[in-house]
Amino acid sequence: MRIDIITVLPQLLEGPLNHSIVKRAREKGLVDLHVHDLRNFSQDKHRRVDDYAFGGEAGMVMSIEPIERAISQLSSQREYDEIIYTSPDGSRFNQGEANRLALAENLLILCGHYKGIDQRIRDHLVSCEISIGDYVLTGGELAAAVITDSVVRLLPGAISDETSALSDSFQDGLLAPPVYTRPADYKGWKVPDILLSGHAAKIDQWKHEQSLERTRKLRPDLLEGMEE
Ligand code: ADE
Secondary structure: OEEEEEEOOOHHHHHHHOOHHHHHHHHOOOOEEEEEEHHHHOOOOOOOOEEEOHHHOOOEEEOHHHHHHHHHHHHHHOOOOEEEEEEEEEEEOOHHHHHHHHOOOEEEEEEOOOOOEOHHHHHHOOOEEEEOOOOOOOOOHHHHHHHHHHHHOOOOOOOOOOOOOOOOOOOOOOOOOOOOOOOOEEOOEEOOHHHHOOOHHHHHHHHHHHHHHHHHHHOHHHHOOOOO
């Protein structure tokens, strides 16, 4: 898979995309990640990428030219499955969307900034708009990092334990069950006996019950409309 990210703040993406599972996935060649500085596509002598809003709206708007140039240049080299714009008014990102995007060959993510981008880019160039939650970030970079991280960890081979990504919270619509490690007894705080019993089927049953109970307690909204 290849992911291209267009941003005015490439430095903001350096940390999240160069550590842990994403770093290893890059090293293993599972994902080819490229961060592009939008200013490199500006023809303005000061490398400006924004301008005043028409109609007297306060705040700056990301201009159409450098973005169109960047998207055209990248799109001439490969076909993108999705051209994503990160914005608080996009559709809410979730595990299902991460699973869908993980099947793509090429993704392009455009990070929003300032007051937003010229609407014509959204109308003509962007194929999907994603929000990571109902709050406003300074820019779309952190959202792009969240999307990239959640997609890359799903790529086959990205996580050493193949079943690990499948047993994550949300993969079956439920929160994950609690997990424990050694010692089995820490100052009287004990690991549930069932986990030490060695009965694989009973353990699976217990985990499922715990998932259901946790979801009922912490995220009952996830169970709405789901048949038990
Ligand atoms: N840009 C600013 N806020 C955002 C959000 N909540 N999701 C995605 N992109 C954003």
